[in-house]
Amino acid sequence: MSHEDGMRVRREVLGDAHVDRAQARTTEFTADFQDLITRYAWGEIWTRPGLDRRTRSCITLTALVARGQLEELAMHVRAARRNGLTTEEIKEVLLQTAIYCGVPAANAAFAVAQRVLAEDVPG
Numbered sequence: 001m002s003h004e005d006g007m008r009v010r011r012e013v014l015g016d017a018h019v020d021r022a023q024a025r026t027t028e029f030t031a032d033f034q035d036l037i038t039r040y041a042w043g044e045i046w047t048r049p050g051l052d053r054r055t056r057s058c059i060t061l062t063a064l065v066a067r068g069q070l071e072e073l074a075m076h077v078r079a080a081r082r083n084g085l086t087t088e089e090i091k092e093v094l095l096q097t098a099i100y101c102g103v104p105a106a107n108a109a110f111a112v113a114q115r116v117l118a119e120d121v122p123g
């Protein structure tokens with residue numbers, strides 16, 4: 001899939017403000033990496049027909065909790081809301097991570113999600 005297709009999906013999932021900030025921080029050194037994630041993560045994986053975006057968001061949240069990637073988790077909590085997950089559904093995903101990823105990881109994830117959800121009250 002093309003860079004342009006990946007960028008369209010990336011904007012749909014993450015929002016224009018986030019993508020614009022990422023692009024503004026892109027340097028000659030990081031440009032190839034930005035192109036790689038745009039084409040492969042957003043253009044190849046997020047566009048596959050086998051799972052809808054809500055399900056992909058649930059999986060992504062879980063993977064980020066498991067890996068302790070809290071900055072990325074904040075971004076993907078916002079994306080999960082954009083993909084139609086409710087606050088209650090995000091809570092259920094995080095509760096499940098307590099069992100499979102560990103209570104400390106889930107505790108940190110709940111703190112991040114609570115902050116993000118308080119900032120991004122739907123209009």
